[in-house]
Amino acid sequence: MRAAVVLVIFVVAAVALVAVGTRPTVSGNAATPPTTTTTTTTGTAPTTTTTTVAPSAVKVVVANATQTNNLAGHYTQVLAAKGWAMQSALDAAATQQSSAVYYAASFQAAAAAIASTLGLKPAAVLPLTAAVPVTGITGDDVVVVAGADLVAGA
Secondary structure, three states: OHHHHHHHHHHHHHHHHHHHHOOOOOOOOOOOOOEEEEEOOOOOOOOEEEEEOOHHHOEEEEEEOOOOOOHHHHHHHHHHHOOOEEOOOEEOOOOOOOOEEEEOOOOHHHHHHHHHHOOOOHHHEEEOOOOOOOOOOOOOOEEEEEOHHHOOOO
């Protein structure tokens, strides 16, 4: 009888601990923390590290590289609706036929997601260099240069 009482107490305590331990936590920060996946290969193959960052943590600017009014403003609103941290729309230094999405170090996955949202091909995703035809982008993680190929979608 005594063993049965101890067993019942044990089961009740275990159920209570499991119930408390599996409840979701509630906090004031609903942001998803970054997830990092690292793949290491021996031999001559390089090591690849991919980091996924929440859209709200990625600073994005759209620059208009066409003569179409408010093209950058339109796509700034489209991306803001998807949760990206949008900066003020800009004008590019020159017009471009093809759009491009430039990314700073560690933001290639974010740039690829943005390009996909805009209907651009993966080849439009490029590293952010001094050759980007936009000024005033210091500190931005992703720069979208909206070319003539995005006019029809606006």
